[in-house]
Amino acid sequence: MRLRNFYSISILVLVSVITIVSCTREWKDAVGEGPQITIADNYKTLAGINVGDAVSIPVTVTSPGGVKRLSYYFIRKTANGTASGTPVNIDREDFPTDLQHDITFTIEENMTELVVVSFNKENFSSEVHITMSEIRQLPVLTFKDGVKYQETVFENKVIKVEGQVVSEFDLESVSYQTSINGNYSAETPITFTDKKNTPFVANVNVVSGLTAIVIKAVNVHGGLDTDTFKIGTVAADAVSVALAGGATTINVLYADSINIITGNAVSGSDFQTLTYAIKQNGIYGPEQTIGLGTPLDEFTFDFSITGEKGIEAIRITGENEGGKSQVTEFPVAKVYTRLLHFPNIVLTTEIGPGKNNWFSAYQAPHVFDITNAPQNQLMLDFAFIKYTTTANRIVPAAVFNAGTAYTTAMAPYMVGFTKAPYTMVTANRTNVNNTSYNSIGWDGELTEFLQKKIIAPTNQGGENYNVVTTNRRVSGDMVPGSGFVIGWGSWNFANSAVNNEAFGLVIVKDYVTANGFATVTLDIKVPVDDNRTKYNPVSLFNYP
Incomplete structure (x- = not known):
């Protein structure tokens, strides 16, 4: 009985050993060599080559079991180091034992390596790296x-x-x-x-x-x-008149400023006359003379015009002694108007005669106290108020209905008011700072700034903040050097939706507190058109 058990155990062990040996042999069989990749010595390193050079590298691949695939890809420099490109695959279903292929490409500035990879029928692979150095820039x-x-x-x-x-x-x-x-x-x-x-x-x-x-x-x-x-x-003979740089459009004219227009005039025979006319509100004005240059058949020219709103195009006409002429219209894409600038607006939270709490961009003297604010209430854009014991804020009159705290805080500043104008007021915006503010002097520059630095997504350099649709009516803390956006537009009284259409910028220049009150000095830029009067009919609240 014991002997039988011994035989049984021995057979079990023998089977286990055979199984283990069998598994080990199968694993060893899975190890093999990839195809042999042969590349001539003069191609194993590419050095001293020019950007744009065409390179063709003959590659020979051999495998007794047959070549299944030849691939190659490039490693390129990136801002973060290097990156591998997408492989180019040459697949062979007939599995040749020898495969010859020319890898042809054009040298690019950021290339560092060419990697050649091949697989045989059994899926074993091998690879060769061809380094590239001293890639020379072209003129x-x-x-x-x-x-x-x-x-x-x-x-x-x-x-x-x-x-x-x-x-x-x-x-x-x-x-x-x-x-x-x-x-x-x-x-x-x-x-x-x-x-x-x-x-x-x-x-x-x-x-x-x-x-x-x-x-x-x-x-x-x-x-x-x-x-x-x-x-x-x-x-043989003709007239050719062009703006400098070959421009076909005048991108910007600046209103109330001298604008210099330059160009080139060429003719088969001498110029006899060269003139310009300005199209404004759909109508061309009289022809104005442009001085002829030397020589008379080819010269540069310039003339100056005072920019005005409504200018749509400038027409230049040239005639030569051979009776040939050319009339060319150059559209004006934009007319920029200088912003109104209030560099030192001082407001206080303290209430009383001579204590200016309110600012108006379009009503002189632009700052108002408790004694004259009610008479000018329809023109007031915002006030500087004590909101809490520790918070002082810039707000429009229309903030009074934003909650009980605002109603209470605004009441002392709105004694005698029956109307409350709406102005959009944002919190401090990171991109509104002294540097950006000082670079903006024209309405077109302001529009471009808002689009690119405020409204645009953060990954495009903006703040992803839509000043067009926000109905915000309260600033953040008064921090010197920081700034915010104000705006005018329409308010839908049914659902509180807004459409802000005109905007200004405000920078905090100075801020001090004393005896429970605060004083702020503001630098303000706004469009020249009276947006307060324009938008009051669609944004004015009754008060209280």
């Missing part, structure tokens, strides 16, 4: 004022194409070619003196069929940059 070629197109040039005259070349490595040559009816000329050298940063000038004789002038810059390592100056039309 950088730019045209003067960024202009590389001229609509009209004139036969038998000379066109001057100008620009600048900057190169990390010494320049070897700068040249130009012309394209005439699609045929390119031989390269013509352009003389230069500074091998790393030089201006260039190509003086090209205009002939019929000229469509392009190609500028080339080459450094000592063969790095090449090229760009093309294009020609619209070659004319």
Whole structure:
């Protein structure tokens, strides 16, 4: 009986051992080698190459069991170190034992490695890393004022194409070619003196069929940059008038200020007259003379105009001695108006004659106390009040109905009032500070600031705060150097929804407390139009 048990145990142990050995052998069989990747020695490291160079690397892959896949990807520098790119896969379902493939690509500035990977039929892999170093920057070629197109040039005259070349490595040559009816000329050298940063000038004789002038810059390592100056039309005689930089629109005019308009005038024959006219509110005014330059067939010009609201376009007309003329209208995209600026508005929470609590942007003398505020209540934008024993706030009269605490706090400041104008008042906004405030002097600049620095999402540099729809009516703490936004608009009395349409900025310059009262000095900028009167009909509350 004991012997039988011994045999049973021995057989069990033997089976266990065989099972373990079998598992171990299966695991060992799962280890294998990937395909052999062969790359010529001269391609194992890429050094001293130019951005933009085309590279083709022959790769041979061998595997007795068959090649299943050849892949490659690039490792590139990033702001945080390096990152691997998306692999390019060459899959073979016929599993060849030998696979040859040329990996072709263009050198980019941030490349650091090319990784070549191959899998065999059994899914074993191998890889090769090709390092890239000393990737050289190309020369950088730019045209003067960024202009590389001229609509009209004139036969038998000379066109001057100008620009600048900057190169990390010494320049070897700068040249130009012309394209005439699609045929390119031989390269013509352009003389230069500074091998790393030089201006260039190509003086090209205009002939019929000229469509392009190609500028080339080459450094000592063969790095090449090229760009093309294009020609619209070659004319025997015509007039061409353009604004400086090839602008087709006047982006901004400044109201009540002198605006200088500059441009270029070119003609097949001498100019006889050059004039401009201003379109305002849909109507063009009289023609005004622009002085002719030297030589009379090609010159720069300038003239000045005083900006005004309602200017929509400027028309320039040129006529030459050959009877040719050109009339070009340049639309005015925007007219900026200077903001009203109140650099030293002093308000106090103390109530009494001569103790100014209220500010009005559109009613002189702009600050008011308990004795004259009621008579001017419809024009008051905000007051400086004692809200609690420790909190002093900027608020509009319309804050009185925001709760019992506001009703109580406002009552001493609104003695004699029957109306309460609404003004939006935000808390302190991070982006409203001395630096940003001092950079804003025009209504268009204010609009752009609000869109980009207040309304825009935080990941775009804004504060994600919609000043258009907020009905906030109370400031934050008075902190010198900090600021907030105020606004005017409509108030829906049915649901308290608002649509703020005009805005101003306020900066706290100084803030002091003494004897239970506070005094604040404010710097305020608002649009020139009377927004108080404009929006009162759609935002005025009855009081109390």
